Amino acid sequence: MLQQTKVDQVVGFYKRFLDHFPNVFDLASASEQEVLKCWQGLGYYSRARNIHRTAKIVSNDLGGVFPGSYDALLDLPGIGDYTASAIASIAFGRCNAVVDGNVYRVLSRFFGIEVPIDTGAGRKYFKELAEELIDESDPANYNQAIMEFGAVQCLPRNPNCTSCPLVSACCAHKHGDVLKLPVKEKKVAVRNRYFLYLVVKTEDGFFIRQRSSNDVWAKMFDFPLVELDSRPIKKEIFNIVSGQLNWPMAIANVVKMNKHILSHQHIYAWFAEVVCSTGFDTSDWINVRDIAQLEQYPFPRLVEKYLECTCFLGNGQVVGG
DNA sequence: AACGCGGGGGC
DNA sequence: GCCCCAGCGTT
Numbered sequence: 001m002l003q004q005t006k007v008d009q010v011v012g013f014y015k016r017f018l019d020h021f022p023n024v025f026d027l028a029s030a031s032e033q034e035v036l037k038c039w040q041g042l043g044y045y046s047r048a049r050n051i052h053r054t055a056k057i058v059s060n061d062l063g064g065v066f067p068g069s070y071d072a073l074l075d076l077p078g079i080g081d082y083t084a085s086a087i088a089s090i091a092f093g094r095c096n097a098v099v100d101g102n103v104y105r106v107l108s109r110f111f112g113i114e115v116p117i118d119t120g121a122g123r124k125y126f127k128e129l130a131e132e133l134i135d136e137s138d139p140a141n142y143n144q145a146i147m148e149f150g151a152v153q154c155l156p157r158n159p160n161c162t163s164c165p166l167v168s169a170c171c172a173h174k175h176g177d178v179l180k181l182p183v184k185e186k187k188v189a190v191r192n193r194y195f196l197y198l199v200v201k202t203e204d205g206f207f208i209r210q211r212s213s214n215d216v217w218a219k220m221f222d223f224p225l226v227e228l229d230s231r232p233i234k235k236e237i238f239n240i241v242s243g244q245l246n247w248p249m250a251i252a253n254v255v256k257m258n259k260h261i262l263s264h265q266h267i268y269a270w271f272a273e274v275v276c277s278t279g280f281d282t283s284d285w286i287n288v289r290d291i292a293q294l295e296q297y298p299f300p301r302l303v304e305k306y307l308e309c310t311c312f313l314g315n316g317q318v319v320g321g
Numbered sequence: 322a323a324c325g326c327g328g329g330g331g332c
Numbered sequence: 333g334c335c336c337c338a339g340c341g342t343t
Contacts, residue, residue, distance in 0.1 A: 003338085003339050003340070004326090004327085004328090004337085004338050004339055004340090005327090005328080005329090005337095005338095006329075006330090006337080008329090008330095009328075009329060009330095041327090041328080042327080042328075043326085043327025043328040043329090044326060044327055044328080044339090044340090045326080045327080046325095046326065046340075046341070047326095047339090047340085050340080050341085077340095077341085078339095078340070078341085079340085080339060080340050080341085081339085081340090082339055082340090083339075083340085100338080100339075101337070101338055101339085104338090117338095118338085119322085120322075156336065156337060157331070157332090157335090157336065157337090158331080184338095186323090188338095189324085189325095215325095215326095216325085216326070216327080217326090217327085218326085259333095261327095261328085261329095262326080262327050262328070263325095263326080263327065263328080263337085263338085264324090264325065264326070264327090265325090265326090265327095300327080301327075301328070322343100323342100323343085324341105324342085324343080325340105325341090325342085325343100326339105326340090326341095326342105328337105329336105329337085330335105330336085330337085331334105331335080331336080331337105332333105332334085332335080332336100
């Protein structure tokens with residue numbers, strides 16, 4: 001959970017997750033959908049699928065016993081260099097140095113290192129430096145201390161240099177380079193996407209569907225969707241919707257959501273609430289007849305926000321046509 | 322090596 | 333509204 005995510009954002013999810021899956025066998029025997037549901041809202045959902053796969057391996061192949069070495073941990077799904085080092089050192093007392101975003105920041109500033117951190121050579125450089133620096137007598141505390149120092153003192157944009165115990169020895173501070181470090185080479189490419197959701201309502205409820213596994217929010221659930229090449233105008237929305245649905249229908253409402261921002265995509269979303277009176281072929285659609293059913297399906301935050309702001313649900317029953 | 326994958330916070 | 337935060341798997 002702590003991969004790419006701050007502690008404050010994680011704690012609530014962590015407690016709920018352990019509440020739901022108290023041990024590795026409970027996690028292993030749960031369904032993937034159940035695990036995703038517990039992860040709902042935390043983001044980077046491949047982490048949920050990976051920890052589920054790892055639980056199955058530990059439970060079924062390793063007799064429920066976690067590996068304690070860096071190499072064995074590295075073989076598990078979702079566990080890379082950072083996580084293998086963190087578990088090996090913190091949980092098993094092994095001497096493996098962690099290099100996370102905090103470590104890159106602290107080391108690059110303290111030693112004034114301008115090697116870019118987002119290249120193979122940069123990662124190797126910092127990993128070797130961290131391995132030189134680690135306190136072999138207490139690797140767990142050394143690792144946690146340097147990460148914590150980056151998280152509370154040596155902050156990305158507002159570092160507390162005036163109260164820093166290391167300021168007199170800090171290379172970056174000496175040269176006025178604190179905010180320039182660490183150096184990154186690459187920019188994130190941001191893509192705009194335009195989602196026109198069809199919220200199809202009948203006397204018998206409405207429909208959701210599961211997303212594919214090769215796009216954002218893999219295997220999570222949302223509504224039937226038309227993706228557009230550009231921002232639609234109001235008149236287009238009606239034409240697009242009627243082109244998609246060959247049934248007698250009327251657009252009851254179109255809910256325009258705020259821009260939904262992911263680190264790599266800006267999603268503009270419209271939810272066209274469509275009222276139909278007939279049944280139809282909905283092979284891959286799931287007919288939701290009662291909002292209580294929604295509790296079993298994992299939704300992305302965008303859909304959660306739509307469900308919160310809409311009032312087409314009432315009295316525990318779906319309001320149909 | 323390049324790319325895709327969420328969501329939150331600061332200003 | 334703009335900026336920042338970055339581990340892992342896949343290709």
